[in-house]
Amino acid sequence: MLIPHDTRIALDTVVDLVNTAPESEPPDDPADGPVDGLADVAALYAFAERHLISGVGTLGEKDLAAVRDVRARFAEVFAAPDPRTAADLVNRLVAAAGTTPQLTDHDGYDWHVHYFAPDASIADHLAADCGMALAFIIVAGEQERLRRCEAPDCGHAFVDLSRNRSRRYCSSRTCGNRLHVAAYRARRKEAAG
Numbered sequence: 481m482l483i484p485h486d487t488r489i490a491l492d493t494v495v496d497l498v499n500t501a502p503e504s505e506p507p508d509d510p511a512d513g514p515v516d517g518l519a520d521v522a523a524l525y526a527f528a529e530r531h532l533i534s535g536v537g538t539l540g541e542k543d544l545a546a547v548r549d550v551r552a553r554f555a556e557v558f559a560a561p562d563p564r565t566a567a568d569l570v571n572r573l574v575a576a577a578g579t580t581p582q583l584t585d586h587d588g589y590d591w592h593v594h595y596f597a598p599d600a601s602i603a604d605h606l607a608a609d610c611g612m613a614l615a616f617i618i619v620a621g622e623q624e625r626l627r628r629c630e631a632p633d634c635g636h637a638f639v640d641l642s643r644n645r646s647r648r649y650c651s652s653r654t655c656g657n658r659l660h661v662a663a664y665r666a667r668r669k670e671a672a673g
Contacts, residue, residue, distance in 0.1 A: 483616075483641070486592035490613035491639050493531045497547075497606060498555050498637040499650075500527065518548060528602060534586065536602055546603035553607075557614055558637045563623040570615050577607035631655035 483491070500517025518524055524544050528536045553573050560566035580597040595608035617625060617639070625640045629650035636650035649655040 484592070486589070487613045487616055489531075490609045491617070493533075493606070494554055494610035494613060495637050495639060496531065497527070497551050497610065498558060501551055501555060503635065518544065518551070520544070524602070532587070533602060533605060535599065535605070539602060543602055546601060547606060550603045550607045554610065554614075555637070558626045558628060560623070560626075563618055563621070566614070566623050566626070567618050570611050570618065573607045574611040574615065577604040577611065579608045579612070629655050 500523075502514030502516045516523075518527060521539050521541065521544050524539055524547060525536070527533075527547075528539075550573065553569060557566050557569045557573075560569060574595070577595075577600070578597050579595045581593055581595050582598075583591055584594050585591045593612075595612045596605040597608075600608065614626070617623060625645060627638055627640050627647070629636045629638065630648045631650075634650060634655050636655075638647070638650045640647040
């Protein structure tokens, strides 16, 4: 599956955004309860900086609430049972963002399309650009690539870009390796016992 550079960046951004939700981020100490990766405006600024979101300006509590709402709606897209449901969710997100497609070549990047209106809020920016990236996945008939990690204690969102659509974990280095080691130890214990 050929994915343009800007679409890949938007897919990475939407995955990271969905994974900031409290239900996606297990706490270091279970007694602490769920952790929100967008707990405050400072965390929203950090998210915007990490993903090089342009034109952010001054952010406040209203922006934080709007981004959390967009995050919840993107989580629904990852949980959609079929392409029609996913498409409806994406259509509503993109329409609400007031998309204004425009070609741009800023900050050393070649020509690419921004789907958000000039001076859009960060929530509309994310809804438009990330929504369109998800739209391209759905249009390609690849909605099943929008997944959640199968590790019992994880549940992070990810986009499976493997050739045969066989990825099961958000990270083979953490979740996948941890489960494979646990299964190996269980087999050894059973064989020894």
